[in-house]
Amino acid sequence: MEKMQLIVNGKRMDGRGLTDLRPLKIKAGVLNKADGSAYVEWGNNKVLAAVYGPRECIPRHDVNPYHAVVRCRYTMAPFCSMEEHGRSGPNRRSTEISKVIREVFENVVLAEHFPKTAIDVYMEVLQSDGGTRIAALTAAAVALADAGIPMKDIVCGVAVGKIDGQIAADFGKYEDNFGESDIPVALSQRTGEVLLLQMDGLLTKDELMKALDIAFEASKQVSELQIRALKERYAEKEAKGIAPARPAEGAQWQQ
Template identity: 65%
Template sequence: MMASSTSEVRLVIDGKRMDGRGPEDLRQLRIEAGVLHEADGSAFVEWGGNKIICGVYGPRECIPRFLASPYRALVKCRYMMSPFASLEEHSRSGPSRRSTELSKVIREVFENLVIAEKFPNTQIDIYIDVLQADGGTRTASITAAAVALANAGIPMKDMVSAVAVGKADGQLLVDLGKAEDNFGQSDTPVAFASRSKDILLIQMDGMLTRDEMARVLDMAERAEGKIHAVQADSLKRHYEEAGEKKFLM
């Protein structure tokens, strides 16, 4: 069968992707909760080639003061890519157009989840540092931040996990890698609340038909279940086994 691709690059051959995955397989995902001493909550995610660390602080005094709301805590997010994170990024890692956008969309995900009314006049800070990027850092960041917030004890209505589904080589693929993202036809990151299945983030690069979009959401929801299981496992490990090992010395 000929691939109906507009690009010359072959990304899917015989139903297998470049790294040997099937269309619905995720890359290797590993999450570690509570990795930082000084942050109130933290998480480290390795997802394929992505390495992302997330620290959460708060609720704490809101700075600047005039932004504070007497009704709710402010959720702030700062996403940053290290200078050495990927090929494109160069020596300076200050705020860029891209990181500003990602900070905003990630913040909006958690504004919908955190029960902020309990902490008036305060702010909750989410710091995300991408140490190594391999496609899909925004979804990996959201997945990491959810674990870090739970680890910090900040009340949330739900957990959230995110995954990018896209089209490359004419096929719909879950959890796009860097090449599939760069040379594919579409990239659609989706974030699902774990219990209510509310969509908290959806963006789309490139083109998809209506029919494909529906399938993308289906595939993302199935993948979400797998990611949530890894998140849950990381927190369980942090609270059960780690404590047990230290305690029964």
């Protein structure tokens, strides 16, 4: 297939600027059984994340007597791609992604509160269009907060990279396939630490540093949406059909 120009007059195929994100929606608390959950629509990506825990750690040989073990499982649905039907369950790529995501949460989850337990994070890509591991991690971070797991920060991220010789953020699948370098990045806004970093392709050091700067900047929007999704669950709402609300006494609300 002949490659189209990815950037024309500073605009990309879908009209975005180089550092613009695709439309992003996040909703917390979407499943009933799981302790915490979140659903993310990022461009055409649709990812569902769920958390169970802290709970008894089985198999017992995984148990750590001093802190909770964080386990992550990233998988893609067989119907997630516009292209061919895929197979269910994990494969080598998803196993690697599960590992690097786990390492992010091992950093921020305050696991010492829950020795001998397991915190299980499940991420399912229901529809994929480039940048799925970052979308999955975005959802997982919200699901962990939704489950009440204590963390140092809600991790956010953006995949950055190089297309048509320029550094840009947030690639769709087409840009992914024909770009020159793909750099998923996850970070803690609060501490400025990079917690997930992978890269392929060829870059100069300057290009890399520029990419990181863009990642820090662009991920701020992601962070805002994650926080909003969580707080929205506690916006003043009353169960319907019971009694009307009376004005508050003694407490003032600040949102």
